[in-house]
Amino acid sequence: MKVAIAYYSRHHGNTKKLLDAIKEMGNVKLIDVVECNKEDLSEYEIVGFASGIYFGKFSEKVMEFARNNLPEKKKVFLINTYGIKVSNYTKDMEKVIEKKGCKLLGTYGCRGFDTFGPLKLIGGIAKGHPNENDIKGVIEFFRRIIEK
Template sequence: MKTAICYYSRHHGNTRKVLDAMAQEGEVDLIDVTTRQAVQLEDYDCIGFASGIYGFEFQTSVAAFARQYLPQGKPVFFVYTYGGAKGNGAKAVAEIAKEKHCPVLGEFSCKGYDTFGPFKLVGGIAKGHPNERDLENARKFFQKIQEHKTDQ
């Protein structure tokens, strides 16, 4: 199953660490939504959207990318990391997927080291995350996504 994961990962690279772990489990193209590129998501069997949580939401460039490039009816899944709270998680991209009649295969989240704003004053929160257990859970999640897709 050919999979694209469209992502935004900055600051400590938490989300990218999770995606790199998932990419070990299959044919995955990681697409950084901040790079200007011609993207043909129609060529993929499944599409993931991934981001850290910024102000309780997915990073806005991921939602904008989904709105522009997500094909109608394509199976999707969501991945995100967060420091203190999940906030609304993948709500914004989930709504876009719903508008485009895309079945949602699942959602994975885990803590990620965060030094934003006041957290910097205390040395950050969720130190050491994502850890090896988080990454193993991410790999298992992606394996289930692949199994679900091949069953259809």
């Protein structure tokens, strides 16, 4: 099964750590949306989008990539990392997916080391995340996605 995952992972590379763990599980192409803004996703059976959470939502670069490149009627999943869980961080991405008539297979989110803004003054939060349990969680999540 061919899977593509478009992602944005900067600052501490939290999201990329999760993607590196699942990349080993099959035919997975990782697409860094900073380096690539156009990609033909029609040949992939499942498309994932992954991002750290910035100002309460997915990176704008990932959302723009999805708006411009996601074909209609695809199976889609979402992965995100966040410092503190306070709301539904995926709602804007879900709107993009819905507008394309795609089916959302699931969402995985976990904590990630965060030193944004004032958090830098206190040394950040969620140090050590994603940890081993977070990585096991994303591997199990991805296994369920590709078995659906």
